[in-house]
Amino acid sequence: MKINYFLFLALPLLLTSCDKDDPVIPNEEELITTVNYTLTSSDGQDVVLLSFVDLDGDGENQPTIMGGTLSANTVYTGSIELLNEAESPAEDITEEVQEEDDEHQFFFQSTISELVVSYTDQDGDGNPVGLNTSITTGAPDSGNLTVTLRHEPVKDAAGVSAGDITNAQGETDIEVTFPIDVQ
Amino acid sequence: MFNNILKYIIIIFFFLCNTILLAQDCSISIQGRVVDEVSQLPLSYVNVYLQETSQGAATDNDGRFFFKNVCVGHYHIIFSHIGCEDSKLHIDLERDTVINVDLDHSDHSLGTVVIQGPKDNVSIQPNLSVNRKKIEDSSNQNLAGLIENEAGVHLIKNGSGISKPVVQGLFGNRLTILNNGIAQSGQQWGNDHSPEIDPFAADNITILKGASALEYNGGNLGSVILVEPKRITREPHLHGQVNYSYESNGRGNNANFRLEKYSRKIAWRINGTLRKYGDRKTTSYYLNNTGLQEANFSIQLEKEWNEKIFVDLYASSFNSRLGVLRGSHIALPEEIEQAFTLLEPFYTEPNFSYGVDAPKQHVSHQLIKLKAKYYQNETSVLEFIIAGQLNDRKEFDIRRSGRSDIPALSLKQYTVNVDLTYAKILGDNWNFKIGNQCIVTDNTNNPTGILPLIPDYLSWENGIFATISKKINVVQFKSGIRYDFERQEALTITNTLPKEILRYKNNFQNISGLLAWEVDILDHQSISIYSGLSMRNPEVNELYSNGVHQGVSGIEEGDVNLESEIALKNILEYKWLPSPSFSLSTLAYHQRFKDYIFLNPQDEIRPTIRGSFPVFKYEQTDASIYGVDFSSQFTISNLIIGQVKYSYLRGDDTKNDVPLIYMPPSSVFGSLTYRTLNPINLSSKITLDEFEIELNNRMVFEQIHILAEQDFIAPPAGYNLVGLKVSTNMLTPSYKVRLFVKADNLLNAQYRDYLNRQRYFADDVGISITMGINFKF
Numbered sequence: 021m022k023i024n025y026f027l028f029l030a031l032p033l034l035l036t037s038c039d040k041d042d043p044v045i046p047n048e049e050e051l052i053t054t055v056n057y058t059l060t061s062s063d064g065q066d067v068v069l070l071s072f073v074d075l076d077g078d079g080e081n082q083p084t085i086m087g088g089t090l091s092a093n094t095v096y097t098g099s100i101e102l103l104n105e106a107e108s109p110a111e112d113i114t115e116e117v118q119e120e121d122d123e124h125q126f127f128f129q130s131t132i133s134e135l136v137v138s139y140t141d142q143d144g145d146g147n148p149v150g151l152n153t154s155i156t157t158g159a160p161d162s163g164n165l166t167v168t169l170r171h172e173p174v175k176d177a178a179g180v181s182a183g184d185i186t187n188a189q190g191e192t193d194i195e196v197t198f199p200i201d202v203q
Numbered sequence: 204m205f206n207n208i209l210k211y212i213i214i215i216f217f218f219l220c221n222t223i224l225l226a227q228d229c230s231i232s233i234q235g236r237v238v239d240e241v242s243q244l245p246l247s248y249v250n251v252y253l254q255e256t257s258q259g260a261a262t263d264n265d266g267r268f269f270f271k272n273v274c275v276g277h278y279h280i281i282f283s284h285i286g287c288e289d290s291k292l293h294i295d296l297e298r299d300t301v302i303n304v305d306l307d308h309s310d311h312s313l314g315t316v317v318i319q320g321p322k323d324n325v326s327i328q329p330n331l332s333v334n335r336k337k338i339e340d341s342s343n344q345n346l347a348g349l350i351e352n353e354a355g356v357h358l359i360k361n362g363s364g365i366s367k368p369v370v371q372g373l374f375g376n377r378l379t380i381l382n383n384g385i386a387q388s389g390q391q392w393g394n395d396h397s398p399e400i401d402p403f404a405a406d407n408i409t410i411l412k413g414a415s416a417l418e419y420n421g422g423n424l425g426s427v428i429l430v431e432p433k434r435i436t437r438e439p440h441l442h443g444q445v446n447y448s449y450e451s452n453g454r455g456n457n458a459n460f461r462l463e464k465y466s467r468k469i470a471w472r473i474n475g476t477l478r479k480y481g482d483r484k485t486t487s488y489y490l491n492n493t494g495l496q497e498a499n500f501s502i503q504l505e506k507e508w509n510e511k512i513f514v515d516l517y518a519s520s521f522n523s524r525l526g527v528l529r530g531s532h533i534a535l536p537e538e539i540e541q542a543f544t545l546l547e548p549f550y551t552e553p554n555f556s557y558g559v560d561a562p563k564q565h566v567s568h569q570l571i572k573l574k575a576k577y578y579q580n581e582t583s584v585l586e587f588i589i590a591g592q593l594n595d596r597k598e599f600d601i602r603r604s605g606r607s608d609i610p611a612l613s614l615k616q617y618t619v620n621v622d623l624t625y626a627k628i629l630g631d632n633w634n635f636k637i638g639n640q641c642i643v644t645d646n647t648n649n650p651t652g653i654l655p656l657i658p659d660y661l662s663w664e665n666g667i668f669a670t671i672s673k674k675i676n677v678v679q680f681k682s683g684i685r686y687d688f689e690r691q692e693a694l695t696i697t698n699t700l701p702k703e704i705l706r707y708k709n710n711f712q713n714i715s716g717l718l719a720w721e722v723d724i725l726d727h728q729s730i731s732i733y734s735g736l737s738m739r740n741p742e743v744n745e746l747y748s749n750g751v752h753q754g755v756s757g758i759e760e761g762d763v764n765l766e767s768e769i770a771l772k773n774i775l776e777y778k779w780l781p782s783p784s785f786s787l788s789t790l791a792y793h794q795r796f797k798d799y800i801f802l803n804p805q806d807e808i809r810p811t812i813r814g815s816f817p818v819f820k821y822e823q824t825d826a827s828i829y830g831v832d833f834s835s836q837f838t839i840s841n842l843i844i845g846q847v848k849y850s851y852l853r854g855d856d857t858k859n860d861v862p863l864i865y866m867p868p869s870s871v872f873g874s875l876t877y878r879t880l881n882p883i884n885l886s887s888k889i890t891l892d893e894f895e896i897e898l899n900n901r902m903v904f905e906q907i908h909i910l911a912e913q914d915f916i917a918p919p920a921g922y923n924l925v926g927l928k929v930s931t932n933m934l935t936p937s938y939k940v941r942l943f944v945k946a947d948n949l950l951n952a953q954y955r956d957y958l959n960r961q962r963y964f965a966d967d968v969g970i971s972i973t974m975g976i977n978f979k980f
Contacts, residue, residue, distance in 0.1 A: 189549040
C-alpha cells in the first residue's frame with residue numbers, strides 16, 4: 021500500500037514538471053487610445069486640436085489631455101478622428117465607426133455658455149453620427165466639453181437625434197472631457 | 204428530508220419468517236412494521252403500497268401494516284412518508300412474509316450527526332440536505348435555487364438564471380462544492396458564475412456547515428456543499444423515471460430522464476436533462492435576454508467484487524447558454540445611478556423571446572471520475588479517486604464591427620484530481636482516517652482581442668489530512684489536522700507599451716485543524732461544539748486580476764503581495780428531537796479572519812477613454828462574521844406539518860470598523876403542509892397518495908448593516924414572497940406518476956434582492972406557475 025501511495029503522489033508531479041507556455045499577447049483591435057477633435061474656423065485661419073491619448077488603456081498611467089482656446093463668436097467645423105496607437109502602425113478606428121454609423125452616435129455636452137455643437141453628418145437613416153460637427157462660440161467663457169461615443173444607442177428615442185444623451189442607452193465606447201477657453 | 208447522504212441506500216432490514224405453506228396460491232399475507240431508523244420509534248401513517256396489485260395501506264400507531272390474499276409472484280413495495288424519500292423494496296413472494304423496515308425519517312434540515320455505513324468512518328458535522336424528492340419537485344430550479352430556503356444559505360445572483368450559493372456568508376473561493384466527491388473546478392470566484400452542475404443527476408445535495416471540513420480540498424473555510432448521486436439500487440429490473448415541468452415565467456421547459464438497472468455483472472444509470480427558458484418577467488415588464496438553454500448528460504457504472512471491491516465510474520457533461528439582461532451591461536457608475544432611476548431598464552421590449560444574444564455566457568463543464576473502494580476487512584477501507592474536469596467558459600459582450608460573435612472572455616480550465624483515503628477502526632473503537640489529495644489546474648485564455656482579466660496559470664495543490672473520532676457513551680469526539688501545499692505559476696500581460704509578459708511563481712503552505720464534540724443530553728437533546736482553524740491562500744484572481752470588471756462595475760486590480768488568510772470558526776449547536784413529530788435546532792457560529800482578502804474600493808477614480816471608473820483593489824484586513832441558523836419542524840395531529848427556518852448574519856471589517864459588503868441580510872422561511880393520511884382510491888386501479896398542499900412564505904429583511912458610501916445605491920427594501928404547492932402521487936398497478944403544481948411569488952410582489960447584481964437595473968421576477976409530472980417505472 022505504501023508503494024502505491026507514493027506513486028500516486030508522484031503522478032501529479034509529472035504533470036507539473038514543465039513550465040506553462042507564454043500566453044499570446046492579444047491584438048487589441050478594438051482598443052481606442054486616441055481621440056483627436058480638430059476644430060477649424062470657417063475662414064480656415066484658426067485650427068484647434070483637442071486630443072485625449074491613453075496608450076495603456078485601463079492601466080495606471082494618466083491620459084494626456086490637450087484642451088484648446090477658441091475665439092469668441094466664431095463658427096468652427098469639427099471633425100473627429102479615433103486611433104488605436106497601441107498598434108504599430110496606428111489603426112484608424114474612425115473607419116469602423118463610419119462603416120457602422122447607424123450603430124454609433126457622438127454626444128457633446130459643454131459647461132460653457134453659448135457654445136453650441138450641432139451635427140453636420142447623417143447615417144443611412146438620416147440620423148446624426150457626430151464625426152462631423154459645427155461648433156459655434158458666443159461670449160468669452162471657460163469650462164469643459166465632454167465628448168461621448170455610444171455604441172448601439174437608440175437614435176429614435178426622445179431627444180437623441182437632437183444630441184440629448186439622456187435616453188440614448190447603449191455602451192459607452194468613449195467619454196472624454198476637454199478643458200476649453202473661449203476668448 | 205433525509206439523512207441518507209453518506210448511506211447510499213436506506214438500510215432496510217427484512218426478515219423472512221413465519222413460514223406457513225399454503226395450498227392456495229393467492230392467500231398469502233404480507234405484514235410488517237415500520238420504525239424510525241434513528242430512534243427506533245414506530246412510524247405511523249407511512250403509506251405502504253403494493254405496486255403490482257395497487258393495494259395500499261397505512262401503518263397504524265404501532266407502525267404496523269398488513270396485506271392479505273396476495274398471490275405468489277414478484278412484487279415491489281413502496282414505503283412513503285411525508286417529507287421522506289420513497290423507499291422501494293423488491294420481494295419474491297412465495298409464502299406469508301413479515302417485513303421490518305427501518306425508515307430513515309429524521310429531519311435532516313435539522314443537522315443530525317452523519318454516521319456513515321458500518322464499515323466507514325464517523326464524521327461529526329452539522330449538515331442539512333435536499334433529497335431526490337425535492338429535486339424532482341423543483342425541476343425548474345438550478346443547483347443553487349434548490350438549497351435557497353435552507354437555514355444559513357443565501358444566493359448571489361446576476362439575474363434569474365445565474366446564481367451561486369452562499370453558506371454562512373462565504374461563497375466562491377471560500378466555499379467548496381463537491382460534485383460526486385470531486386471539488387468542482389471552474390471560475391468560481393466570479394459573482395456571475397453559476398456552479399456548472401445538473402441537479403437532476405444528483406440524489407442528495409448536502410450542506411456541511413462544519414467548523415472545518417478537513418476531508419475536502421478546494422480551499423474551503425468551513426462549509427462544503429456535497430452533490431451526490433446515490434448508489435444504484437440493487438434491483439434486477441430496469442427502472443427509470445421521466446420528469447417534465449413547464450414554468451410560466453420565462454415559458455421554461457425542463458425535461459429529464461433517468462434509467463438504471465442492476466445486475467451482478469454491472470450496474471448502470473444514465474441521466475439526461477434539457478432546459479429552455481426565455482425572457483423572465485417582473486411584475487410589469489420582460490427582462491429581455493434573460494433566457495437560458497441547457498443540455499446535460501451523465502452516466503454512472505458500478506461494479507462490485509465479492510463485497511470487497513467497489514468500483515464506480517461517473518462521467519457527466521454540462522452545457523449551457525445564459526443570457527444577461529441587456530440593460531445591465533453597464534460599468535460606469537454614473538450610468539448605473541441613471542439606470543436605477545428608470546421605471547424599466549434600457550432595451551426593454553414589449554415582446555417575449557427565447558433568444559439569447561450578447562451579453563451572454565456559453566459554459567460547458569465535463570467531468571470523468573473513477574472511484575475504487577476496497578473494503579480490506581471489517582475495520583478498514585481504502586479509497587482511490589482519479590478525476591478529470593474541463594471547464595470551458597466564454598462570455599460575449601456587445602462589440603464593434605461584428606465582433607460580438609467573438610467572446611470577450613474565453614477560458615479553458617483543465618483539472619486533474621487524484622485522491623487516496625484510508626479509513627480504519629482502530630482498537631477501542633477509535634475511527635481513524637488519513638488521506639492525500641492532489642489537484643492540478645491548468646487555466647488558459649483563448650485569444651479574444653481583449654486583455655484577459657484573469658491570467659493564464661498552472662497550479663498544483665497537494666493536501667494531506669488525518670482525522671480521528673470516537674464515540675464514548677453519549678459523547679462523540681472528532682479531531683483532525685490538514686496540511687496543504689500549493690504552487691502557482693501565473694503569466695500576466697501588462698498594459699504597458701510595449702506589452703510584456705510577467706511570470707510569477709508562488710508557493711503557499713496552509714495548515715488547518717479541527718476539534719469537535721457532540722454530547723447527547725437528556726430527552727433526545729444534544730449539544731455540539733466545533734472549533735476549526737483553517738487557512739486559504741490567495742487565488743489567482745485575487746493576486747493578478749487586471750481590468751474593467753462588469754461584475755464590480757469598476758477597474759479590478761489584484762495585489763501580488765497578498766498572503767494566506769486565516770480563519771477561526773467556532774460553532775455551538777443545540778438539537779432537540781423528542782419525537783418524529785417535533786424537532787428543533789439552533790446553530791450559532793462565529794468566524795474570525797486574519798488577513799481577510801476582499802475587494803476594497805479605492806479613493807482613486809481613474810480616467811480612461813471610456814470614462815472615469817472607480818478602482819477596486821484586493822486588500823487584506825481582519826474580519827468577523829457571526830450569525831445564527833435556526834430551524835424547527837413540527838406536526839399537528841399528523842395532518843399538518845410546519846417548518847420554520849431563520850438565518851441571521853452579520854459581517855464586519857474589524858480593522859477599519861466598517862461592515863463587510865455583500866453579506867446576506869436576515870431571512871425567514873416558513874411552510875405549512877396539509878396532507879391526507881390515507882391513500883385515496885379513485886377507482887379499483889387508481890390510487891392517490893401523499894396528497895399535499897403546501898403554503899410557504901419567504902421573508903428577506905433589508906440589509907441595514909452597510910454604509911451608504913460602500914455601494915452605488917442603497918440596499919433594496921426587504922421583501923416577502925408567498926408560495927403555494929399542491930402535489931400528489933397517482934398509482935396504478937404498472938406505474939406511478941407524481942404530479943405537482945406550484946406558484947412562486949404568488950402575490951406577484953415587486954422586489955429587488957440585495958445579493959442580485961441585477962437590482963441596480965431591474966426588478967426581480969414576478970409570479971410564476973410551474974406544473975410538473977414525474978413518471979416512474
